[in-house]
Amino acid sequence: MLFSLAMQARMPHISYGLEWGYTATFFKHAHYNFICDEGYRINEKTDTWRYFSNGAVMANVGVDITRHLNVSAYSGLLGVYSKRWVIPAELRLRYCPLGLDASGPLIHAGAAAAFPTSTLTDTGARGILGGGYRLAIYKSMSVDFLLSLNLTLDHDNITDPDTKRYVPRSDITSNVSEYCAVNVSVALNF
Amino acid sequence: MQLKPYTVLAALLLACVFCPYSGAQDAGLFNSPKGIGASLYLPEKDGIFHTVTAYVDIYGIPSSRCLYPGFKANFSRQYSLRSWEMDGYRIRMFAGPGISAGYVRDHDKGRGIDLTTLISDNPGLAFAASGDIGWRFDFGGFVSLDLSFTAEAGVHARRNEREKGYAATSLSIYNNGLMQAFYPQLSIVFKLR
Numbered sequence: 001m002l003f004s005l006a007m008q009a010r011m012p013h014i015s016y017g018l019e020w021g022y023t024a025t026f027f028k029h030a031h032y033n034f035i036c037d038e039g040y041r042i043n044e045k046t047d048t049w050r051y052f053s054n055g056a057v058m059a060n061v062g063v064d065i066t067r068h069l070n071v072s073a074y075s076g077l078l079g080v081y082s083k084r085w086v087i088p089a090e091l092r093l094r095y096c097p098l099g100l101d102a103s104g105p106l107i108h109a110g111a112a113a114a115f116p117t118s119t120l121t122d123t124g125a126r127g128i129l130g131g132g133y134r135l136a137i138y139k140s141m142s143v144d145f146l147l148s149l150n151l152t153l154d155h156d157n158i159t160d161p162d163t164k165r166y167v168p169r170s171d172i173t174s175n176v177s178e179y180c181a182v183n184v185s186v187a188l189n190f
Numbered sequence: 191m192q193l194k195p196y197t198v199l200a201a202l203l204l205a206c207v208f209c210p211y212s213g214a215q216d217a218g219l220f221n222s223p224k225g226i227g228a229s230l231y232l233p234e235k236d237g238i239f240h241t242v243t244a245y246v247d248i249y250g251i252p253s254s255r256c257l258y259p260g261f262k263a264n265f266s267r268q269y270s271l272r273s274w275e276m277d278g279y280r281i282r283m284f285a286g287p288g289i290s291a292g293y294v295r296d297h298d299k300g301r302g303i304d305l306t307t308l309i310s311d312n313p314g315l316a317f318a319a320s321g322d323i324g325w326r327f328d329f330g331g332f333v334s335l336d337l338s339f340t341a342e343a344g345v346h347a348r349r350n351e352r353e354k355g356y357a358a359t360s361l362s363i364y365n366n367g368l369m370q371a372f373y374p375q376l377s378i379v380f381k382l383r
């Protein structure tokens with residue numbers, strides 16, 4: 001009896017859910033440093049303010065560490081900027097000051113490795129910080145309305161300006177693109 | 191140019207939701223791979239109720255193949271078919287016919303799963319007869335969930351892309367109405383009264 005009670009007390013609640021939303025990507029910073037086909041070095045830094053609409057859908061599974069804190073692994077499909085999709089492997093913390101099973105505000109923060117699905121070849125990274133409001137519906141089922149700021153890093157395929165072919169990896173010193181976006185999403189939690 | 195229909199649509203929806211004479215019993219946040227929008231549920235009488243749904247059609251948007259979304263509205267007459275009492279909540283099944291209209295892009299043939307190619311920008315008017323089937327999950331509180339599927343059979347009228355010199359209309363079957371029939375539609379429904 002005591003053993004059973006002790007086991008129940010220690011058994012954390014396993015959470016799972018689905019999240020989907022709209023991502024407004026508005027800024028890209030890129031830094032390319034490479035040797036082109038004719039032998040000279042190109043060092044280029046660009047800041048581009050341009051608006052792109054993207055979508056995001058992710059599933060998650062996690063555990064309630066305490067009554068207020070949940071840690072979950074997320075994965076799914078994210079649109080980034082123009083014509084690119086990534087599959088993230090994300091770890092996210094969610095904190096609900098009033099309790100995970102209660103209606104109230106929440107904040108979340110996550111970090112992810114972002115695996116490209118097309119066009120790109122190198123693994124990128126993603127960070128997310130935001131908050132929202134949780135509506136408790138039934139037992140541990142709830143709906144979250146979320147607003148987040150996303151930062152995604154990836155590595156472009158750099159095209160040589162003369163040959164129009166991709167620059168070989170050995171000729172690239174720096175190749176980082178950063179994308180800033182705002183994400184509005186809805187999550188269903190169980 | 192593109193914003194005007196959305197402004198009108200948003201104003202109409204807000205007017206419906208907040209107008210005390212609209213008679214809406216519930217209002218829902220419509221979520222689907224088809225798009226995002228709002229639903230209104232009119233009061234049920236003799237096992238029949240009506241729904242009005244309006245949403246931005248995001249075909250081609252998530253992958254940035256198109257910059258601007260379309261929009262679509264649907265009016266359906268729903269018949270309550272069955273209900274089940276579960277452990278503290280109730281499931282009600284409903285189905286019914288309706289009509290849809292909108293200004294949307296249609297499926298670009300042969301490139302349905304291509305996420306990177308820019309689709310031809312062919313927005314046009316869509317008119318369709320629709321069939322709806324759904325399940326309402328009522329948990330007793332002021333929020334419930336509504337899962338449904340809608341098939342639409344109709345036509346899509348748009349500018350003929352091949353006729354560049356002068357305006358010509360192209361009329362075809364509205365492919366997305368049928369191809370997106372299996373896309374789930376989840377509404378988060380709030381009781382208004």
